[in-house]
Amino acid sequence: MTPILELNNIRGGYGTIDVLHGVNLKLEAGQVHALLGPNGAGKTTTLGVCSGQIVPSGGQLLISGREVNGVSSDALARAGVCLVPEGRGIFPNLTVTENLRMFTHAGVSFADIQENAFRQFPRLQERRKQIAGTMSGGEQQMLAMSRALAVNPSLLLLDELSMGLAPLIVEELYERVAELAAEGISILVVEQFAQAVLGVSTVASIMLHGRITRTGPPAEIAEELTEAYLGGTTH
Numbered sequence: 001m002t003p004i005l006e007l008n009n010i011r012g013g014y015g016t017i018d019v020l021h022g023v024n025l026k027l028e029a030g031q032v033h034a035l036l037g038p039n040g041a042g043k044t045t046t047l048g049v050c051s052g053q054i055v056p057s058g059g060q061l062l063i064s065g066r067e068v069n070g071v072s073s074d075a076l077a078r079a080g081v082c083l084v085p086e087g088r089g090i091f092p093n094l095t096v097t098e099n100l101r102m103f104t105h106a107g108v109s110f111a112d113i114q115e116n117a118f119r120q121f122p123r124l125q126e127r128r129k130q131i132a133g134t135m136s137g138g139e140q141q142m143l144a145m146s147r148a149l150a151v152n153p154s155l156l157l158l159d160e161l162s163m164g165l166a167p168l169i170v171e172e173l174y175e176r177v178a179e180l181a182a183e184g185i186s187i188l189v190v191e192q193f194a195q196a197v198l199g200v201s202t203v204a205s206i207m208l209h210g211r212i213t214r215t216g217p218p219a220e221i222a223e224e225l226t227e228a229y230l231g232g233t234t235h
């Protein structure tokens, strides 16, 4: 089967400076792939490449077997690639309902988006009139995920879902991630700290210094993580 996402020896970064030094990664359809690694490893940059925001300086980016190096992020979004960025990417000065209304540009009706969001996250319904920026971090993350679901993605890229959130909320968000995967959405999820995501992942990778150093079953990767983080600082 053709992987939905494939990175072959991807190089890239900011300006003339590469921070990815040959990244190899495959995401099979319907899988949840956890990409783990410490601060500055290149995880967010990798998602930037996958979503078309960063054009690779070398290597091949393939979506469903088609090379898409240099294809714009808008075009990739239309093709079903959806990024939920670090820091959430919602409109903090608008209410929950107004935010949901902003998500309609992708061609899904407001009624459908709202119904879907409130079904997935009943808490958003309770808070529908609240200014998004005043909600808790977890509630804001739920809203950000609703945006992703509004576009009916085939490939979902999640950056640090758990950042700054209490463990219970993180667990709840990852339950939703598992449900999305069960519906057939392929998911690449970046996290710095692994525990919550490994429970719902089918495969996991460790990224250090702009390279993926290990890919394997989540349970094995969990055991190797501490060592990778500690050892990773010395080379």
Ligand SMILES: Nc1ncnc2c1ncn2[C@@H]1O[C@H](COP(=O)(O)OP(=O)(O)OP(=O)(O)O)[C@@H](O)[C@H]1O
Residues within 6 Å of the ligand: 014, 019, 037, 038, 039, 040, 041, 042, 043, 044, 045, 046, 192
């Ligand atoms: N806009 C930018 N301009 C220049 N350098 C950047 C930019 N964004 C990130 N970098 C650098 O690229 C490297 C990789 O950063 P990246 O954000 O991909 O790491 P990360 O693995 O997501 O880390 P974290 O866990 O802290 O989010 C870092 O050295 C970072 O300083």
Ligand SMILES: [Mg+2]
Residues within 6 Å of the ligand: 043, 044, 045, 086, 159, 160
């Ligand atoms: Mg990051």
